[in-house]
Amino acid sequence: xxxxxxxxxxxxxxxxxxxxxxxxxxxxxxxxxxxxxxxxxxxxxxxxxxxxxxxxxxxxxxxxxxxxxxxxxxxxxxxxxxxxxxxxxxxxxxxxxxxxxxxxxxxxxxxxxxxxxxxxxxxxxxxxxxxxxxxxxxxxxxxxxxxxxxxxxxxxxxxxxxxxxxxxxxxxxxxxxxxxxxxxxxxxxxxxxxxxxxxxxxxxxxxxxxxxxxxxxxxxxxxxxxxxxxxxxxxxxxxxxxxxxxxxxxxxxxxxxxxxxxxxxxxxxxxxxxxxxxxxxxxxxxxxxxxxxxxxxxxxxxxxxxxxxxxxxxxxxxxxxxxxxxxxxxxxxxxxxxxxxxxxxxxxxxxxxxxxxxxxxxxxxxxxxxxxxxxxxxxxxxxxxxxxxxxxx
Numbered sequence: 001x002x003x004x005x006x007x008x009x010x011x012x013x014x015x016x017x018x019x020x021x022x023x024x025x026x027x028x029x030x031x032x033x034x035x036x037x038x039x040x041x042x043x044x045x046x047x048x049x050x051x052x053x054x055x056x057x058x059x060x061x062x063x064x065x066x067x068x069x070x071x072x073x074x075x076x077x078x079x080x081x082x083x084x085x086x087x088x089x090x091x092x093x094x095x096x097x098x099x100x101x102x103x104x105x106x107x108x109x110x111x112x113x114x115x116x117x118x119x120x121x122x123x124x125x126x127x128x129x130x131x132x133x134x135x136x137x138x139x140x141x142x143x144x145x146x147x148x149x150x151x152x153x154x155x156x157x158x159x160x161x162x163x164x165x166x167x168x169x170x171x172x173x174x175x176x177x178x179x180x181x182x183x184x185x186x187x188x189x190x191x192x193x194x195x196x197x198x199x200x201x202x203x204x205x206x207x208x209x210x211x212x213x214x215x216x217x218x219x220x221x222x223x224x225x226x227x228x229x230x231x232x233x234x235x236x237x238x239x240x241x242x243x244x245x246x247x248x249x250x251x252x253x254x255x256x257x258x259x260x261x262x263x264x265x266x267x268x269x270x271x272x273x274x275x276x277x278x279x280x281x282x283x284x285x286x287x288x289x290x291x292x293x294x295x296x297x298x299x300x301x302x303x304x305x306x307x308x309x310x311x312x313x314x315x316x317x318x319x320x321x322x323x324x325x326x327x328x329x330x331x332x333x334x335x336x337x338x339x340x341x342x343x344x345x346x347x348x349x350x351x352x353x354x355x356x357x358x359x360x361x362x363x364x365x366x367x368x369x370x371x372x373x374x375x376x377x378x379x380x381x382x383x384x385x386x387x388x389x390x391x392x393x
Contacts, residue, residue, distance in 0.1 A: 028249040029059035042304040066242040076144030086243035089135025093250035096128040103284025140232035151231025155222035161318035166209035168326035172333030186266035196263040201352040217303040256295035
Protein backbone atom coordinates (compact mmCIF):
# COMPACT_ATOMS: atom_id res chain seq x y z
CA UNK A 1 0.00 0.00 0.00
CA UNK A 2 2.74 2.56 0.78
CA UNK A 3 4.32 1.80 -2.60
CA UNK A 4 1.04 2.61 -4.36
CA UNK A 5 0.73 5.89 -2.48
CA UNK A 6 4.29 6.79 -3.48
CA UNK A 7 3.59 6.18 -7.15
CA UNK A 8 0.37 8.16 -6.99
CA UNK A 9 2.16 11.13 -5.42
CA UNK A 10 4.81 10.97 -8.15
CA UNK A 11 2.16 10.76 -10.86
CA UNK A 12 0.22 13.76 -9.57
CA UNK A 13 3.44 15.75 -9.17
CA UNK A 14 4.33 15.06 -12.81
CA UNK A 15 0.80 16.00 -13.93
CA UNK A 16 0.90 19.27 -11.98
CA UNK A 17 4.37 20.01 -13.35
CA UNK A 18 3.16 19.53 -16.93
CA UNK A 19 0.12 21.75 -16.30
CA UNK A 20 2.29 24.50 -14.80
CA UNK A 21 4.70 24.30 -17.74
CA UNK A 22 1.85 24.55 -20.26
CA UNK A 23 0.30 27.48 -18.37
CA UNK A 24 3.63 29.33 -18.26
CA UNK A 25 4.40 28.75 -21.94
CA UNK A 26 0.90 29.88 -22.94
CA UNK A 27 1.27 32.97 -20.77
CA UNK A 28 4.67 33.64 -22.35
CA UNK A 29 3.19 33.44 -25.83
CA UNK A 30 0.46 35.96 -25.12
CA UNK A 31 2.71 38.13 -22.96
CA UNK A 32 4.70 38.88 -26.11
CA UNK A 33 1.49 40.05 -27.78
CA UNK A 34 0.33 42.05 -24.75
CA UNK A 35 3.74 43.69 -24.40
CA UNK A 36 3.90 44.66 -28.05
CA UNK A 37 0.39 46.08 -27.98
CA UNK A 38 0.97 48.02 -24.75
CA UNK A 39 4.30 49.40 -25.96
CA UNK A 40 2.62 50.42 -29.19
CA UNK A 41 -0.12 52.27 -27.32
CA UNK A 42 2.44 54.03 -25.14
CA UNK A 43 4.31 55.07 -28.30
CA UNK A 44 1.10 56.13 -30.13
CA UNK A 45 1.00 53.34 -32.73
CA UNK A 46 -1.05 50.20 -33.32
CA UNK A 47 1.23 47.19 -32.82
CA UNK A 48 0.45 43.70 -34.18
CA UNK A 49 -3.22 43.54 -35.16
CA UNK A 50 -3.53 41.69 -38.48
CA UNK A 51 -2.89 37.99 -37.75
CA UNK A 52 -6.26 36.78 -36.58
CA UNK A 53 -8.94 38.89 -34.85
CA UNK A 54 -7.27 41.74 -32.96
CA UNK A 55 -3.92 40.07 -33.65
CA UNK A 56 -4.66 37.19 -31.26
CA UNK A 57 -3.04 34.62 -33.55
CA UNK A 58 0.25 36.54 -33.75
CA UNK A 59 1.93 34.40 -31.03
CA UNK A 60 0.97 31.24 -32.97
CA UNK A 61 2.48 32.67 -36.15
CA UNK A 62 5.66 33.58 -34.26
CA UNK A 63 5.87 30.07 -32.80
CA UNK A 64 5.49 28.43 -36.22
CA UNK A 65 8.14 30.72 -37.66
CA UNK A 66 10.59 29.90 -34.85
CA UNK A 67 10.05 26.14 -35.17
CA UNK A 68 10.48 25.98 -38.96
CA UNK A 69 13.13 28.66 -39.34
CA UNK A 70 16.57 27.46 -40.39
CA UNK A 71 18.70 26.58 -37.37
CA UNK A 72 22.12 27.93 -38.26
CA UNK A 73 25.18 25.92 -37.28
CA UNK A 74 28.03 28.08 -36.00
CA UNK A 75 31.43 26.81 -37.15
CA UNK A 76 33.46 27.93 -34.12
CA UNK A 77 30.82 27.09 -31.51
CA UNK A 78 31.13 24.30 -28.97
CA UNK A 79 28.18 22.42 -30.40
CA UNK A 80 27.12 20.47 -27.31
CA UNK A 81 27.26 23.41 -24.89
CA UNK A 82 25.82 25.73 -27.54
CA UNK A 83 22.77 23.45 -27.79
CA UNK A 84 22.40 22.75 -24.06
CA UNK A 85 22.57 26.41 -22.96
CA UNK A 86 19.00 27.42 -23.93
CA UNK A 87 17.69 24.15 -22.49
CA UNK A 88 19.36 24.94 -19.15
CA UNK A 89 17.85 28.44 -19.15
CA UNK A 90 14.27 27.34 -19.85
CA UNK A 91 14.45 24.34 -17.49
CA UNK A 92 15.54 26.47 -14.54
CA UNK A 93 12.91 29.09 -15.37
CA UNK A 94 10.06 26.53 -15.48
CA UNK A 95 11.25 24.68 -12.37
CA UNK A 96 11.42 27.78 -10.20
CA UNK A 97 7.73 28.64 -10.53
CA UNK A 98 6.60 25.21 -9.30
CA UNK A 99 7.33 26.01 -5.66
CA UNK A 100 4.97 29.00 -5.43
CA UNK A 101 1.53 28.12 -3.96
CA UNK A 102 -1.46 29.23 -6.03
CA UNK A 103 -4.08 28.45 -3.39
CA UNK A 104 -4.75 26.73 -0.05
CA UNK A 105 -3.86 23.08 0.41
CA UNK A 106 -6.28 20.77 -1.39
CA UNK A 107 -7.95 23.54 -3.40
CA UNK A 108 -6.98 22.12 -6.82
CA UNK A 109 -9.55 19.31 -7.20
CA UNK A 110 -8.45 17.91 -3.86
CA UNK A 111 -4.75 18.35 -4.68
CA UNK A 112 -2.28 20.93 -3.41
CA UNK A 113 -1.95 23.78 -5.97
CA UNK A 114 1.84 23.66 -6.14
CA UNK A 115 4.27 21.26 -7.74
CA UNK A 116 6.65 20.94 -4.80
CA UNK A 117 6.79 22.38 -1.29
CA UNK A 118 9.99 22.99 0.66
CA UNK A 119 10.48 24.20 4.22
CA UNK A 120 13.05 26.59 2.77
CA UNK A 121 10.94 27.42 -0.27
CA UNK A 122 12.18 31.00 -0.71
CA UNK A 123 15.83 30.00 -0.54
CA UNK A 124 15.24 27.07 -2.88
CA UNK A 125 13.52 29.27 -5.45
CA UNK A 126 16.34 31.83 -5.37
CA UNK A 127 18.86 29.02 -5.81
CA UNK A 128 17.03 27.64 -8.86
CA UNK A 129 16.67 31.04 -10.51
CA UNK A 130 20.37 31.70 -9.91
CA UNK A 131 21.26 28.60 -11.89
CA UNK A 132 19.51 30.06 -14.92
CA UNK A 133 22.47 32.37 -15.48
CA UNK A 134 24.53 29.31 -16.43
CA UNK A 135 22.42 29.00 -19.55
CA UNK A 136 23.13 32.59 -20.56
CA UNK A 137 26.82 32.47 -19.68
CA UNK A 138 27.43 29.10 -21.34
CA UNK A 139 25.50 30.21 -24.41
CA UNK A 140 27.67 33.30 -24.70
CA UNK A 141 30.89 31.34 -24.17
CA UNK A 142 30.00 28.45 -26.49
CA UNK A 143 29.03 30.73 -29.39
CA UNK A 144 32.67 31.34 -30.23
CA UNK A 145 32.15 35.06 -30.78
CA UNK A 146 33.24 38.12 -28.82
CA UNK A 147 29.85 39.82 -28.52
CA UNK A 148 28.06 36.80 -27.02
CA UNK A 149 30.98 36.26 -24.65
CA UNK A 150 30.77 39.85 -23.42
CA UNK A 151 27.00 39.48 -22.95
CA UNK A 152 27.48 36.28 -20.95
CA UNK A 153 30.11 37.89 -18.73
CA UNK A 154 27.86 40.87 -18.13
CA UNK A 155 24.98 38.60 -17.15
CA UNK A 156 27.13 36.68 -14.66
CA UNK A 157 28.43 39.88 -13.06
CA UNK A 158 24.93 41.35 -12.94
CA UNK A 159 23.45 38.29 -11.23
CA UNK A 160 26.22 38.28 -8.60
CA UNK A 161 25.81 42.00 -7.95
CA UNK A 162 22.03 42.14 -7.61
CA UNK A 163 21.25 38.75 -6.16
CA UNK A 164 23.19 39.69 -3.05
CA UNK A 165 20.96 42.72 -2.55
CA UNK A 166 17.88 40.65 -3.37
CA UNK A 167 18.70 38.04 -0.74
CA UNK A 168 19.45 40.65 1.91
CA UNK A 169 16.27 42.57 1.15
CA UNK A 170 14.05 39.60 2.08
CA UNK A 171 16.12 38.62 5.12
CA UNK A 172 14.23 41.10 7.32
CA UNK A 173 10.96 39.67 5.98
CA UNK A 174 12.02 36.15 6.93
CA UNK A 175 12.96 37.43 10.41
CA UNK A 176 9.44 38.76 10.88
CA UNK A 177 7.73 35.57 9.71
CA UNK A 178 10.21 33.18 11.30
CA UNK A 179 10.08 30.79 8.35
CA UNK A 180 11.25 30.51 4.73
CA UNK A 181 8.22 28.45 3.67
CA UNK A 182 5.84 30.09 1.23
CA UNK A 183 2.82 28.66 3.02
CA UNK A 184 4.00 30.14 6.33
CA UNK A 185 4.63 33.53 4.72
CA UNK A 186 1.14 33.62 3.18
CA UNK A 187 -0.43 32.48 6.45
CA UNK A 188 1.45 35.15 8.45
CA UNK A 189 0.18 37.87 6.12
CA UNK A 190 -3.38 36.59 6.40
CA UNK A 191 -3.15 37.14 10.18
CA UNK A 192 -0.99 40.27 10.48
CA UNK A 193 -1.39 42.11 7.17
CA UNK A 194 0.59 42.29 3.95
CA UNK A 195 4.34 42.49 4.42
CA UNK A 196 4.57 45.44 2.02
CA UNK A 197 3.30 47.51 4.96
CA UNK A 198 6.04 46.40 7.37
CA UNK A 199 8.85 45.96 4.85
CA UNK A 200 8.25 48.66 2.24
CA UNK A 201 11.96 49.51 2.15
CA UNK A 202 12.78 45.85 1.51
CA UNK A 203 10.15 45.73 -1.24
CA UNK A 204 11.72 48.72 -3.01
CA UNK A 205 15.17 47.09 -3.10
CA UNK A 206 13.70 43.70 -4.01
CA UNK A 207 11.71 45.22 -6.88
CA UNK A 208 14.76 46.88 -8.41
CA UNK A 209 16.83 43.72 -7.93
CA UNK A 210 14.12 41.70 -9.69
CA UNK A 211 14.40 43.89 -12.78
CA UNK A 212 18.14 43.25 -12.83
CA UNK A 213 17.68 39.54 -12.12
CA UNK A 214 15.54 38.98 -15.21
CA UNK A 215 17.65 41.27 -17.45
CA UNK A 216 14.83 43.69 -18.16
CA UNK A 217 15.05 47.38 -19.00
CA UNK A 218 16.80 49.42 -17.65
CA UNK A 219 19.11 46.53 -16.69
CA UNK A 220 19.17 44.63 -20.01
CA UNK A 221 22.94 45.04 -20.42
CA UNK A 222 23.59 41.39 -21.40
CA UNK A 223 21.80 42.10 -24.70
CA UNK A 224 22.46 45.83 -25.24
CA UNK A 225 21.79 45.96 -28.99
CA UNK A 226 23.60 49.27 -29.49
CA UNK A 227 26.82 47.86 -28.01
CA UNK A 228 26.78 44.07 -28.38
CA UNK A 229 24.47 43.49 -31.37
CA UNK A 230 22.28 41.15 -29.26
CA UNK A 231 24.74 40.03 -26.60
CA UNK A 232 24.54 36.35 -25.74
CA UNK A 233 21.73 35.92 -28.33
CA UNK A 234 23.82 37.13 -31.29
CA UNK A 235 24.68 33.70 -32.70
CA UNK A 236 21.34 32.04 -31.88
CA UNK A 237 18.39 31.62 -34.22
CA UNK A 238 15.18 29.63 -34.67
CA UNK A 239 13.99 27.52 -31.75
CA UNK A 240 17.17 28.01 -29.68
CA UNK A 241 16.66 31.77 -29.74
CA UNK A 242 12.99 31.26 -28.85
CA UNK A 243 13.94 29.14 -25.82
CA UNK A 244 16.05 31.98 -24.44
CA UNK A 245 13.14 34.35 -24.96
CA UNK A 246 10.83 31.91 -23.19
CA UNK A 247 13.23 31.75 -20.25
CA UNK A 248 13.30 35.55 -19.93
CA UNK A 249 9.53 35.89 -19.89
CA UNK A 250 8.98 32.91 -17.59
CA UNK A 251 11.53 34.39 -15.18
CA UNK A 252 9.57 37.63 -15.35
CA UNK A 253 6.37 35.76 -14.44
CA UNK A 254 8.18 33.97 -11.60
CA UNK A 255 9.56 37.26 -10.26
CA UNK A 256 6.04 38.73 -10.33
CA UNK A 257 4.63 35.72 -8.49
CA UNK A 258 7.45 35.87 -5.94
CA UNK A 259 6.85 39.55 -5.17
CA UNK A 260 3.10 38.89 -4.94
CA UNK A 261 3.64 36.05 -2.49
CA UNK A 262 6.31 37.69 -0.33
CA UNK A 263 4.85 41.19 -0.01
CA UNK A 264 1.19 41.16 -1.13
CA UNK A 265 -0.36 38.15 0.57
CA UNK A 266 0.15 35.61 -2.23
CA UNK A 267 -3.02 33.79 -3.27
CA UNK A 268 -5.12 35.49 -0.56
CA UNK A 269 -7.13 38.58 -1.39
CA UNK A 270 -7.90 41.67 0.72
CA UNK A 271 -9.73 40.77 3.92
CA UNK A 272 -12.08 43.77 3.79
CA UNK A 273 -13.83 42.19 0.79
CA UNK A 274 -15.13 39.42 3.05
CA UNK A 275 -17.94 41.74 4.15
CA UNK A 276 -19.14 41.96 0.53
CA UNK A 277 -18.69 38.36 -0.64
CA UNK A 278 -17.94 35.85 2.12
CA UNK A 279 -14.94 33.67 1.35
CA UNK A 280 -13.76 35.80 -1.58
CA UNK A 281 -10.32 36.41 -0.09
CA UNK A 282 -9.59 32.67 -0.13
CA UNK A 283 -10.47 32.01 -3.76
CA UNK A 284 -7.56 30.05 -5.25
CA UNK A 285 -5.63 31.22 -8.32
CA UNK A 286 -7.69 34.39 -8.91
CA UNK A 287 -5.86 36.77 -6.58
CA UNK A 288 -2.40 35.48 -7.45
CA UNK A 289 -3.12 35.85 -11.16
CA UNK A 290 -4.33 39.44 -10.68
CA UNK A 291 -1.24 40.36 -8.68
CA UNK A 292 1.06 38.75 -11.24
CA UNK A 293 -0.71 40.68 -14.00
CA UNK A 294 -0.09 43.94 -12.15
CA UNK A 295 3.64 43.31 -11.87
CA UNK A 296 3.89 42.17 -15.49
CA UNK A 297 2.29 45.47 -16.52
CA UNK A 298 4.86 47.24 -14.35
CA UNK A 299 7.69 45.45 -16.18
CA UNK A 300 6.28 46.61 -19.51
CA UNK A 301 5.64 50.14 -18.28
CA UNK A 302 9.23 50.52 -17.08
CA UNK A 303 10.53 49.22 -20.41
CA UNK A 304 8.54 51.90 -22.23
CA UNK A 305 9.67 54.64 -19.84
CA UNK A 306 13.29 54.27 -18.74
CA UNK A 307 16.45 54.18 -20.87
CA UNK A 308 19.12 51.53 -20.46
CA UNK A 309 21.85 52.24 -17.92
CA UNK A 310 25.52 52.27 -18.77
CA UNK A 311 27.41 49.27 -17.48
CA UNK A 312 29.38 51.27 -14.90
CA UNK A 313 26.09 52.80 -13.67
CA UNK A 314 24.60 49.34 -13.41
CA UNK A 315 27.40 48.01 -11.22
CA UNK A 316 27.66 51.16 -9.13
CA UNK A 317 23.91 51.15 -8.54
CA UNK A 318 24.00 47.55 -7.36
CA UNK A 319 27.04 47.68 -5.08
CA UNK A 320 26.84 51.25 -3.77
CA UNK A 321 23.09 51.65 -3.37
CA UNK A 322 21.03 48.43 -3.45
CA UNK A 323 23.43 46.33 -1.37
CA UNK A 324 24.00 48.90 1.43
CA UNK A 325 20.29 49.73 1.61
CA UNK A 326 19.25 46.08 1.81
CA UNK A 327 21.89 45.44 4.47
CA UNK A 328 20.74 48.48 6.45
CA UNK A 329 17.12 47.30 6.33
CA UNK A 330 18.17 43.86 7.59
CA UNK A 331 20.16 45.33 10.47
CA UNK A 332 17.36 47.70 11.50
CA UNK A 333 14.76 44.90 11.36
CA UNK A 334 16.94 42.58 13.43
CA UNK A 335 17.68 45.30 15.98
CA UNK A 336 13.99 46.20 16.27
CA UNK A 337 12.85 42.61 16.69
CA UNK A 338 15.53 42.02 19.34
CA UNK A 339 14.90 45.04 21.53
CA UNK A 340 11.46 46.45 20.64
CA UNK A 341 9.35 43.45 19.67
CA UNK A 342 6.85 44.29 22.42
CA UNK A 343 6.03 47.61 20.73
CA UNK A 344 4.32 45.80 17.85
CA UNK A 345 5.01 45.99 14.11
CA UNK A 346 3.54 49.38 13.18
CA UNK A 347 6.57 51.40 14.36
CA UNK A 348 8.65 49.24 12.00
CA UNK A 349 6.29 50.15 9.16
CA UNK A 350 6.66 53.86 9.99
CA UNK A 351 10.44 53.53 10.03
CA UNK A 352 10.35 51.95 6.58
CA UNK A 353 8.24 54.76 5.13
CA UNK A 354 10.48 57.43 6.68
CA UNK A 355 13.57 55.69 5.30
CA UNK A 356 12.07 55.52 1.81
CA UNK A 357 11.10 59.21 1.87
CA UNK A 358 14.56 60.22 3.08
CA UNK A 359 16.14 58.16 0.32
CA UNK A 360 14.12 59.97 -2.33
CA UNK A 361 14.83 63.38 -0.75
CA UNK A 362 18.56 62.78 -0.54
CA UNK A 363 18.96 61.24 -4.00
CA UNK A 364 21.16 63.10 -6.45
CA UNK A 365 18.37 63.47 -8.98
CA UNK A 366 15.97 65.03 -6.48
CA UNK A 367 18.67 67.34 -5.14
CA UNK A 368 19.49 68.53 -8.65
CA UNK A 369 15.83 69.18 -9.38
CA UNK A 370 15.24 71.11 -6.18
CA UNK A 371 18.45 73.15 -6.51
CA UNK A 372 17.63 74.25 -10.07
CA UNK A 373 16.85 78.00 -10.01
CA UNK A 374 13.29 78.74 -11.05
CA UNK A 375 14.16 82.29 -12.24
CA UNK A 376 16.24 82.47 -15.41
CA UNK A 377 17.08 85.97 -16.70
CA UNK A 378 17.64 84.70 -20.24
CA UNK A 379 14.02 83.48 -20.34
CA UNK A 380 12.81 87.08 -19.96
CA UNK A 381 15.44 88.61 -22.26
CA UNK A 382 16.72 86.15 -24.87
CA UNK A 383 19.36 88.65 -26.07
CA UNK A 384 20.92 88.99 -22.60
CA UNK A 385 24.42 87.45 -22.34
CA UNK A 386 24.40 84.10 -20.59
CA UNK A 387 26.78 83.36 -17.73
CA UNK A 388 30.05 81.85 -18.89
CA UNK A 389 30.65 78.25 -17.82
CA UNK A 390 34.18 77.26 -16.89
CA UNK A 391 35.65 75.06 -19.59
CA UNK A 392 33.03 76.12 -22.16
CA UNK A 393 33.49 77.79 -25.52
